[in-house]
Amino acid sequence: MSVTMKKYIPLGILSFLGFHMIAGYFLTVPIVVDTAREVQNFSAIISTVALGFGPFAILRQHIPRGRKGNIFSIVLLAGLIGMPVLYLITGSTVSLPYDWTYRSTVAALDTAIYSLVAYSIIAGCFRAFRVRNIDSLLVMGAAVVLLLGKVPIGGAFGPLSDWLMATPNTAGYRGVQLGVGLGLFAYSLRILLGVERTWLAEVGES
Amino acid sequence: MSFVKTGKISVFLLFALCFAIITFTLYLAKKREKPIKLRSIAGVVAIEEGIGRSVELGKPFAVDLHTSGLTGVDGVVALSYLSYSAKKAALAGCDYVVGIGAPEVVPVAEDIVRTAYASGPKPEMFNASRMIQYISPVQFAYTGGWIGLVGREKPGAILIAGSMGAEAMLIGEAGQMVGSIQIASASSITNIPFFITSCDYVIIGEEHYVGAAVVSGDRVQLGCILGQDYWKILTLALIVVGALMATLGLKDLGDILKI
Numbered sequence: 001m002s003v004t005m006k007k008y009i010p011l012g013i014l015s016f017l018g019f020h021m022i023a024g025y026f027l028t029v030p031i032v033v034d035t036a037r038e039v040q041n042f043s044a045i046i047s048t049v050a051l052g053f054g055p056f057a058i059l060r061q062h063i064p065r066g067r068k069g070n071i072f073s074i075v076l077l078a079g080l081i082g083m084p085v086l087y088l089i090t091g092s093t094v095s096l097p098y099d100w101t102y103r104s105t106v107a108a109l110d111t112a113i114y115s116l117v118a119y120s121i122i123a124g125c126f127r128a129f130r131v132r133n134i135d136s137l138l139v140m141g142a143a144v145v146l147l148l149g150k151v152p153i154g155g156a157f158g159p160l161s162d163w164l165m166a167t168p169n170t171a172g173y174r175g176v177q178l179g180v181g182l183g184l185f186a187y188s189l190r191i192l193l194g195v196e197r198t199w200l201a202e203v204g205e206s
Numbered sequence: 207m208s209f210v211k212t213g214k215i216s217v218f219l220l221f222a223l224c225f226a227i228i229t230f231t232l233y234l235a236k237k238r239e240k241p242i243k244l245r246s247i248a249g250v251v252a253i254e255e256g257i258g259r260s261v262e263l264g265k266p267f268a269v270d271l272h273t274s275g276l277t278g279v280d281g282v283v284a285l286s287y288l289s290y291s292a293k294k295a296a297l298a299g300c301d302y303v304v305g306i307g308a309p310e311v312v313p314v315a316e317d318i319v320r321t322a323y324a325s326g327p328k329p330e331m332f333n334a335s336r337m338i339q340y341i342s343p344v345q346f347a348y349t350g351g352w353i354g355l356v357g358r359e360k361p362g363a364i365l366i367a368g369s370m371g372a373e374a375m376l377i378g379e380a381g382q383m384v385g386s387i388q389i390a391s392a393s394s395i396t397n398i399p400f401f402i403t404s405c406d407y408v409i410i411g412e413e414h415y416v417g418a419a420v421v422s423g424d425r426v427q428l429g430c431i432l433g434q435d436y437w438k439i440l441t442l443a444l445i446v447v448g449a450l451m452a453t454l455g456l457k458d459l460g461d462i463l464k465i
Binding site: 022025026027028029043046047050051052053054057058060061072106109110113114116117120121123124125127128173176177178179180182183184185186187188189190191193195196197198199 | 208209210211214217218221224225228229232275277279282283285286289290306308309310312313314318334335336338339340343344346347349350354372373375376378379382393395398400402403404410411412413414415416418419421422424426427430431433434437438441
């Protein structure tokens with residue numbers, strides 16, 4: 001495939017559609033607004049079609065080849081094939097066998113992993129709140145005030161806790177958000193102008 | 207009749223001004239002969255260190271793209287980091303593993319890693335079925351898969367480049383448990399505190415996007431950061447003027463921005 005077909009034509013399409021979407025957001029010209037809406041529908045269609053890559057990728061990497069973790073691959077493949085088969089047999093996603101299997105496996109594992117977040121946060125807190133220098137002392141002090149402000153011990157730390165959240169925390173938050181907004185805009189512009197191409201596997205080329 | 211939607215005129219004008227400033231600095235950077243120097247971002251420098259550590263330990267370098275798809279900018283930024291780290295890993299002869307949660311990213315990531323290894327000294331190291339690990343587009347299913355992958359592979363270093371939600375702490379802890387050097391790049395304010403507690407380096411907020419330009423090494427892209435800084439100065443001036451006017455009881459600036 002030529003460089004033009006592989007690089008310049010996709011970049012041209014990307015730039016045109018990107019600026020078209022921006023025009024659709026700002027302008028009142030009906031043809032621009034209508035076509036921009038259509039393009040948004042295309043992106044939903046492309047994402048749906050792309051879902052088809054998923055099963056192929058899973059099959060490719062999980063078909064047993066005698067390496068570590070094979071048993072997990074077998075469980076995964078059984079789920080990948082078993083759930084659609086169960087649906088085809090019962091003809092419904094709300095049927096008892098399908099629903100029971102979903103709730104007993106996917107939903108239960110999802111909830112179990114979510115619950116692990118609490119233990120991870122405790123482990124993270126232990127590391128973060130160890131006082132090693134002035135910065136970590138400030139972090140720990142702020143955390144203690146916030147924790148005491150949220151427990152029912154007479155509300156002594158409530159106002160200080162609220163002030164910490166509303167003033168220093170919000171100031172830092174807005175500073176980061178301002179930087180993120182500008183960075184996002186500049187990065188998007190670099191993509192639309194075809195300057196940023198590292199995502200096309202062209203490291204260091206300009 | 208206005209061609210611009212009511213309520214968006216001032217935003218449109220600000221957008222046009224920002225566009226003009228950044229495009230002008232891109233042009234200036236292209237004309238400039240001297241290289242543009244930026245302060246180094248510790249997290250970006252650490253990517254190469256992490257690859258070096260992985261080679262020394264004989265372990266893979268892992269990249270977590272998470273469930274970021276191609277419809278959001280963060281997903282594309284993550285691909286920039288993927289491209290950079292794959293190129294460096296290929297040059298160093300380092301084993302490489304990528305965790306992916308969005309199916310549409312699989313062929314793109316595979317192409318990036320394949321190209322990087324094909325241009326490196328050991329193209330035979332590329333193994334798509336092992337290096338490109340598609341896990342799941344579902345948040346906690348991906349998290350479980352990633353924890354399993356890290357537990358099995360025990361990477362020497364991990365680069366967390368995708369955007370995530372409540373699972374950020376679990377993702378960070380997985381690497382901590384196996385003793386990997388962890389570099390996280392996060393633009394989401396809700397992820398940053400979790401990564402600071404569990405990772406060795408964090409590329410924070412704006413650095414997430416600037417780092418993508420730094421890793422490219424392209425002076426035109428670096429020039430864009432200059433335009434970004436000019437725009438930041440203008441924005442800060444606007445904030446100061448707005449605060450002063452609001453303090454004096456004048457609401458004209460707010461009214462203008464609502465047009």
